[in-house]
Amino acid sequence: MIALSDKFLKGRKLESLVENQTSYTLRNAAMHIFETHKQANEVLLKFEQPVLASMIVGKKVMHLRDHQAFDFLPGESLILPANETMCIDFPEAQLKNPTKCLAMAISEEKIHKVLQLMNENMPKDNGNEWGIMDYNFHFVNDLGIYQIVQRLMFLFTENHSSKDFFVDNMLRELIVRILQTNGRKIYTRETIALSGDSRLSFIIKYIRGNLHETLSVEELSKKAYMSPSHFHRVFKNELGISPIEFINNERIKLAVSLLQNSKRKIKDVYMECGFESRSYFNRVFKTKQHISPGEYQLKMQHNLH
Known part of the structure; x- marks a missing residue:
């Protein structure tokens, strides 16, 4: 315990x-x-x-x-x-x-x-x-x-x-x-902490600290000193999801937090979270939250009143 x-x-x-x-x-x-x-x-x-x-x-x-x-x-x-x-x-x-x-x-x-x-x-x-x-x-x-x-x-x-x-x-x-x-051992901070692969732990911290930047498997695999295919395989074996899925999960977590502020513009939110387009942000957000970013922001605003 x-x-x-x-x-x-x-x-x-x-x-x-x-x-x-x-x-x-x-x-x-x-x-x-x-x-x-x-x-x-x-x-x-x-x-x-x-x-x-x-x-x-x-x-x-x-x-x-x-x-x-x-x-x-x-x-x-x-x-x-x-x-x-x-x-x-x-x-x-x-x-x-x-x-x-x-x-x-x-x-x-x-x-x-x-x-x-x-x-x-x-x-x-x-x-x-x-x-x-x-x-x-x-x-x-x-x-x-x-x-x-x-x-x-x-x-x-x-x-x-x-x-x-x-x-x-x-x-x-x-x-x-x-x-x-x-x-199914989906990714958790504990899984990462217990992992013997310090390179992967470094990559997780790098992703979380650079969500606003463009992140690619090729770039991340270089930082981990692995080939892209080996990096993808190791990452998925350790965390249960692909690197891109992990990045999108982390970006949507950040977006959920930012959208609770009714004054934040959705354009500013998706750019701050590292999404390159509004349409892709909308699609990923709706896939994971089953509601559009605009609807989520309105719902949070309604819950606060």
Whole structure:
């Protein structure tokens, strides 16, 4: 299990700098929705059960031991183990533009029941059994998981006599999707950190630091001292997606963050994110977010009012 260092935690106590917290508790899960109305740093939160954390509006900066701090943006989710202390910064929260996030604690009994069901009815191709998920696992642009989270938000807040039953069924689908996605080993910061290939780790950092520039497989392979074909193969084996897919994912993550500002022009956003044309930006954005950049910006503006 990954936790914050003892040096960091020494002398600190758990504090809530979150302005509003609304909690809903059902049989196998509890959902907590937070709104932060002012900038805050090093806010500590901990739950006694495994947690799915998801961003709704705004940006958080997450800190975990042995890993660089990373931005946590709308549409992204993070799986954390029980009793994991989260250290969170809220760099952009404002009274008129609050940061909204969700933390859902799922009972370990429920997780183990789903694992048993999967092993009985959905065996892996390689013959191995399904096991507990990797924690500190970061999901980016996973529409299936995002839509389930949205549905769970509705179910938890609905006044319905059967909502425990509805939520249980939705939790089962959520756990199955998480485990299957986890099993495909899509790219995560942890995968990169654990990789023995320092050249690839350097390339990842270079991409993230130069999204506004023109990035090509040929250029990146030269920086990694590999042929383009070998670089493409190594990259996809390590991260589960191609270099171009990774670059586009990172650019759309940045665009999602920038478009939350209703004053930003879409032309400026796509150029800042490194897209060469508005039409290509629109196509990639809609493929990954299932909504156009303009519609997304309007939706975010509506959510803030």
